[in-house]
Amino acid sequence: xxxAVASSSFQQGTGSLPNNTAGFDAEREDTGxxxxxxxxxxxxxxxxxxxxxxxxxxxxxxxxxxxxxxxLVYRGATGHWPVPQSVAxxxxxxxxxxxxxxxxxxxxxxxxxxxxxxxxxxxPRIMKNVEQVVDLGDGRSHWTGKSALxxxxxxxxxxxxxxxxxxxxxxxxxxxxxxxxxTVWFDEAPNGRGVVVRVSMELAGGLGHLAxxxxxxxxxxxxxxxxxxxxxxxxxxxxxxTDGQPHGNRSLLGHIHNxx
Amino acid sequence: xxxxCWNGKTDMRVExxxxxxxxxxxxxxxxxxxxxxxxxxLHLYDGYVPTMKKGDILGHEFMGExxxxxxxxKNLKIGDRVVVPFTISCGxxxxxxKELYSLCDNSNPNSWIAEKIMGHSPxxxxxxxxxxxxxxxxxxxYARVPFADVGPLKVPDGxxxxxxxxxxxxxxxxxxxxxxxQIQPGDTVAIWxxxxxxxxxxxxxxxxxxxxxxxxxxxxxxLLLAQTWGRAETIDYEQVDSVLDVLxxxxxxxxxxxxxxxxxxxxxxxxxxxxxxxTKQNLKLxxxxxxxxxEAIMACRKGGTVSLAGVYGGFVDKVPMGAAMxxxxxxxxxxxxxxKYMRPLLERxxxxxxxxxxxxxxxxxxxxxxxxxxxxRDKQDECIKVVMKPDGHFHAHGHxxxxxxGNGWEH
Numbered sequence: 001x002x003x004a005v006a007s008s009s010f011q012q013g014t015g016s017l018p019n020n021t022a023g024f025d026a027e028r029e030d031t032g033x034x035x036x037x038x039x040x041x042x043x044x045x046x047x048x049x050x051x052x053x054x055x056x057x058x059x060x061x062x063x064x065x066x067x068x069x070x071x072l073v074y075r076g077a078t079g080h081w082p083v084p085q086s087v088a089x090x091x092x093x094x095x096x097x098x099x100x101x102x103x104x105x106x107x108x109x110x111x112x113x114x115x116x117x118x119x120x121x122x123x124p125r126i127m128k129n130v131e132q133v134v135d136l137g138d139g140r141s142h143w144t145g146k147s148a149l150x151x152x153x154x155x156x157x158x159x160x161x162x163x164x165x166x167x168x169x170x171x172x173x174x175x176x177x178x179x180x181x182x183t184v185w186f187d188e189a190p191n192g193r194g195v196v197v198r199v200s201m202e203l204a205g206g207l208g209h210l211a212x213x214x215x216x217x218x219x220x221x222x223x224x225x226x227x228x229x230x231x232x233x234x235x236x237x238x239x240x241x242t243d244g245q246p247h248g249n250r251s252l253l254g255h256i257h258n259x260x
Numbered sequence: 261x262x263x264x265c266w267n268g269k270t271d272m273r274v275e276x277x278x279x280x281x282x283x284x285x286x287x288x289x290x291x292x293x294x295x296x297x298x299x300x301x302l303h304l305y306d307g308y309v310p311t312m313k314k315g316d317i318l319g320h321e322f323m324g325e326x327x328x329x330x331x332x333x334k335n336l337k338i339g340d341r342v343v344v345p346f347t348i349s350c351g352x353x354x355x356x357x358k359e360l361y362s363l364c365d366n367s368n369p370n371s372w373i374a375e376k377i378m379g380h381s382p383x384x385x386x387x388x389x390x391x392x393x394x395x396x397x398x399x400x401x402y403a404r405v406p407f408a409d410v411g412p413l414k415v416p417d418g419x420x421x422x423x424x425x426x427x428x429x430x431x432x433x434x435x436x437x438x439x440x441x442q443i444q445p446g447d448t449v450a451i452w453x454x455x456x457x458x459x460x461x462x463x464x465x466x467x468x469x470x471x472x473x474x475x476x477x478x479x480x481x482x483l484l485l486a487q488t489w490g491r492a493e494t495i496d497y498e499q500v501d502s503v504l505d506v507l508x509x510x511x512x513x514x515x516x517x518x519x520x521x522x523x524x525x526x527x528x529x530x531x532x533x534x535x536x537x538x539t540k541q542n543l544k545l546x547x548x549x550x551x552x553x554x555e556a557i558m559a560c561r562k563g564g565t566v567s568l569a570g571v572y573g574g575f576v577d578k579v580p581m582g583a584a585m586x587x588x589x590x591x592x593x594x595x596x597x598x599x600k601y602m603r604p605l606l607e608r609x610x611x612x613x614x615x616x617x618x619x620x621x622x623x624x625x626x627x628x629x630x631x632x633x634x635x636x637r638d639k640q641d642e643c644i645k646v647v648m649k650p651d652g653h654f655h656a657h658g659h660x661x662x663x664x665x666g667n668g669w670e671h
Contacts, residue, residue, distance in 0.1 A: 241369050
């Protein structure tokens with residue numbers, strides 16, 4: 001079991017989720033809307049397979065479809081696949097994505113960088129998908145986020161562990177709409193170039209992970225961008241931007257921000 | 261305001277767009293009095309640079325008057341006359357502190373795009389595709405200048421625009437390329453490309469102590485300027501069978517000590533490799549045409565230096581790395597570290613060591629830009645360098661605007 005104090009997988013080379021966090025456990029009381037949507041989808045797709053096959057009217061086809069569709073229906077209805085728990089757990093672990101990890105070197109003292117990060121209300125300035133963070137005191141905070149697709153999410157989080165100027169660990173509270181847990185480290189760069197800021201973040205596995213990417217907007221690229229914004233803000237006092245500058249007539253596609 | 265906007269391959273249009281605004285505390289707004297078309301703009305014109313969007317404002321060689329300041333800019337005043345470097349640098353990151361300003365970590369908001377192609381991103385650049393940040397450029401009436409406390413160089417009133425404008429890019433670029441040649445006493449420097457950057461590289465090679473400068477091109481007016489102003493020996497590559505043989509003859513069998521590529525990715529050549537390059541580029545199999553790069557490697561003497569000033573965007577084929585490795589060549593290259601060179605080079609201009617306006621052949625209105633791009637690219641009308649002024653500037657001085665035939669305005 002790996003608790004929040006353990007070092008990142010940069011150092012250990014492991015990537016498994018700690019056992020005491022949600023993982024992909026669909027049998028919890030309050031499973032959240034995403035899981036329910038997922039389960040409904042499975043039931044529907046399983047049923048749809050059989051229905052489509054039935055339209056063809058040939059028993060072999062219907063039989064094959066039922067074989068394919070039944071597990072889906074079962075999974076959707078009960079919350080686990082019709083296989084032994086050990087097999088299901090292995091599969092779930094396999095679907096669990098490894099933690100997202102990124103690092104950047106910033107030429108400022110660790111204390112200054114830590115202080116900025118610890119003041120959680122600052123984080124929306126560098127995290128593109130976070131609209132607001134309210135510090136509720138006692139290590140707890142309330143987050144409002146949005147993904148590129150415009151989906152909004154709100155969740156509560158708690159600081160699991162902190163060491164001033166060195167390390168900060170957090171996780172979303174159980175039952176949250178969005179699951180994530182992470183740690184940020186601030187270590188002196190060995191060559192005197194500043195401080196290496198490392199982030200390791202975890203999202204729920206399987207469908208939850210996919211949901212996390214799509215609706216929560218957190219991916220490796222996003223974390224890297226957030227760190228770059230952090231670096232720019234700390235080193236220069238501002239974040240370089242071209243939003244709001246003039247341009248000529250755009251094409252239809254050109255109105256999308258992403259130029260590729 | 262009026263601005264030159266990219267609308268697709270060979271489609272530049274002057275459009276009316278909103279004026280720029282201060283977006284960050286270290287920004288300034290500059291009212292542009294003179295601006296130029298760069299050889300690298302031609303790669304945008306010919307559609308060879310990816311991540312362009314219809315409507316992007318071009319131009320990265322510009323100067324003018326400060327008209328607005330962000331609250332954190334303390335070293336400039338409203339009314340200051342400044343030349344703006346084409347690269348945007350923060351001044352505080354690892355690279356800026358090492359004077360490697362074109363490698364700034366913090367000035368490209370789209371660094372992720374450049375990272376995909378290059379591994380790491382160079383700095384932001386005005387008017388040069390979204391890969392370098394998508395910054396609106398300076399072929400316009402106004403420009404927003406980020407990190408205005410690091411970039412813009414104040415210039416004295418006594419020097420008119422065309423005597424200082426090229427401190428914005430091409431003079432420092434030619435100079436840094438010549439410096440990258442690592443010139444020793446007695447050295448021969450061969451320079452491919454007698455466009456404006458090549459001309460300034462020639463001038464700089466003498467300043468840096470070269471004993472001989474050999475310049476290579478095919479356009480008579482450019483070779484002539486290299487001879488008369490540049491005091492260089494010249495080779496017209498369309499008149500000789502082999503540039504390599506000629507260079508070897510001229511250097512008594514050594515080859516030039518340093519080879520400077522002031523041409524870049526749209527190299528033109530008469531040999532088979534150049535033809536293959538062009539075909540592949542047309543078929544979109546490759547970004548860059550490397551003819552000059554190949555020739556420079558083959559021509560360079562053993563243990564010599566190859567200096568790259570010409571812009572490359574992506575990937576090149578069939579570059580003789582075997583020759584480079586076995587001859588023990590040194591390669592030095594990069595986008596210009598502007599802030600390192602602008603001030604010392606302004607001093608040279610102030611002392612009268614060099615007249616930057618010698619490369620100008622066409623003086624036009626900003627409204628003439630679409631035609632000017634074609635003229636510049638095709639070297640029509642003996643075009644070497646185009647400088648443009650926004651029309652408002654004309655009217656203020658009571659002259660008629662350009663007619664596209666050169667010398668569109670006078671002082």
